[in-house]
Amino acid sequence: MKPILPGSLGDDGRPATLGVMGGGQLGRMFVQAAQAMGYYTAVLDPDPTSPAGLVAHYHVQADYLGEPGLAQLMQRSSAITTEFENVPAAALATLAAHRPVSPGAACVAVCQDRAVEKAHFERSGVPCAPYAVIETAAQLAAVPSQLLPGILKTSRLGYDGKGQARVADRAALAAAWDTLRCAPCVLEQQLPLALELSVIVARGADGQCVHLPVQQNLHRDGILAVTQVPAPDADAALQQRAVQAAESLAEALGYVGVLCVEFFLLQDGRLVANEMAPRPHNSGHYSIEACDVSQFALQVRCLAGLPLVQPRLHSPAVMLNLLGDLWLDPAGRERVPDWSGVLALPGAHLHLYAKGQARPGRKMGHLTITAADAATARAVALRAAATLGLPAF
Numbered sequence: 039m040k041p042i043l044p045g046s047l048g049d050d051g052r053p054a055t056l057g058v059m060g061g062g063q064l065g066r067m068f069v070q071a072a073q074a075m076g077y078y079t080a081v082l083d084p085d086p087t088s089p090a091g092l093v094a095h096y097h098v099q100a101d102y103l104g105e106p107g108l109a110q111l112m113q114r115s116s117a118i119t120t121e122f123e124n125v126p127a128a129a130l131a132t133l134a135a136h137r138p139v140s141p142g143a144a145c146v147a148v149c150q151d152r153a154v155e156k157a158h159f160e161r162s163g164v165p166c167a168p169y170a171v172i173e174t175a176a177q178l179a180a181v182p183s184q185l186l187p188g189i190l191k192t193s194r195l196g197y198d199g200k201g202q203a204r205v206a207d208r209a210a211l212a213a214a215w216d217t218l219r220c221a222p223c224v225l226e227q228q229l230p231l232a233l234e235l236s237v238i239v240a241r242g243a244d245g246q247c248v249h250l251p252v253q254q255n256l257h258r259d260g261i262l263a264v265t266q267v268p269a270p271d272a273d274a275a276l277q278q279r280a281v282q283a284a285e286s287l288a289e290a291l292g293y294v295g296v297l298c299v300e301f302f303l304l305q306d307g308r309l310v311a312n313e314m315a316p317r318p319h320n321s322g323h324y325s326i327e328a329c330d331v332s333q334f335a336l337q338v339r340c341l342a343g344l345p346l347v348q349p350r351l352h353s354p355a356v357m358l359n360l361l362g363d364l365w366l367d368p369a370g371r372e373r374v375p376d377w378s379g380v381l382a383l384p385g386a387h388l389h390l391y392a393k394g395q396a397r398p399g400r401k402m403g404h405l406t407i408t409a410a411d412a413a414t415a416r417a418v419a420l421r422a423a424a425t426l427g428l429p430a431f
């Protein structure tokens with residue numbers, strides 16, 4: 039593909055425009071990275087106040103699936119990416135017939151379905167949790183006992199721990215499948231986790247692969263709460279294993295774009311892949327301030343066919359997710375969190391996504407603390423957490 043150079047003019051005489059399917063916070067940060075390089079940006083999202091739509095040059099306020107919205111996005115954009123994996127593959131394929139699109143529809147389709155994703159792990163020689171696909175009552179009945187206790191997950195559309203149930207035995211499994219309306223699911227063995235890690239790789243059309251440093255993640259209630267980089271509890275050999283596994287998964291897919299792979303380190307030292315996201319990831323937000331190339335700048339470069347360079351972490355960082363709970367006092371009344379207290383801390387970088395309504399569990403923003411050394415970043419992040427009323431980590 040011929041690179042889409044920043045600041046070059048498109049067919050319509052306007053500066054080259056990068057388009058994104060979806061108007062959430064990932065789209066917003068992609069738009070901001072693209073704009074920093076001089077691109078115009080276009081966002082397709084039906085919500086008139088979507089976080090990315092608010093900051094893009096062009097906001098196509100239309101349904102993701104409808105012909106008119108896709109046509110308008112295409113008309114505006116020189117190349118198109120996505121910020122969420124549940125874009126129907128057919129919509130990406132339609133766009134790809136007329137414009138460069140990355141990641142490709144086939145890659146997104148693999149990441150959309152946990153059963154297909156796990157098959158990809160196995161095919162690529164990357165271990166994952168023992169699992170069974172449950173799409174029929176017969177498959178439910180045939181589940182091997184060693185998968186219990188386990189976690190039942192809908193194959194599609196799950197996120198932030200939604201569409202999941204922990205099941206101790208067969209009776210609980212049957213009840214949980216019923217609650218999930220007998221949707222296609224995978225049952226995974228519940229594994230004894232020592233750590234959660236993630237790796238973000240970016241792969242260009244020429245096959246060149248670069249990666250961000252390995253992230254160590256803490257989840258609360260199934261939602262990412264804290265990311266630390268460098269990963270405090272993962273040694274260099276383990277980190278290298280994770281990076282190699284992520285790169286081989288991207289390669290085996292012929293992936294072009296930014297891909298995040300989540301891993302579990304088990305208590306016996308085994309590393310298993312959990313899931314993939316065909317886009318930048320919440321665990322990579324720290325890279326905006328802590329790396330010389332962020333995950334969003336990598337997404338821009340992949341999409342525009344620009345050179346990829348290996349990012350360098352220049353500052354140890356801790357990222358705290360800011361969920362809607364922070365905006366609610368114990369009585370459930372809205373309040374403004376103590377931003378002055380937080381911004382008085384050295385190395386604090388506040389990102390709010392301009393989502394109007396705070397709701398418990400809703401991702402409203404994140405806070406990255408950078409410092410000259412990891413111990414200081416952690417100490418300051420603990421002070422930030424205490425200031426906001428978040429638990430220590």
Ligand SMILES: Nc1ncnc2c1ncn2[C@@H]1O[C@H](COP(=O)(O)OP(=O)(O)O)[C@@H](O)[C@H]1O
Pocket residue numbers: 167189191196197198199200226227228229230231234257260300312313
């Ligand atoms: N097989 C498992 N064993 C133990 N913990 C798990 C397992 N699967 C998921 N979890 C926990 O639940 C979290 C969310 O699960 P995940 O599959 O990543 O779903 P989501 O798409 O909601 O992020 C994981 O980060 C991990 O903490």
Ligand SMILES: [Mg+2]
Pocket residue numbers: 300313
């Ligand atoms: Mg996950």
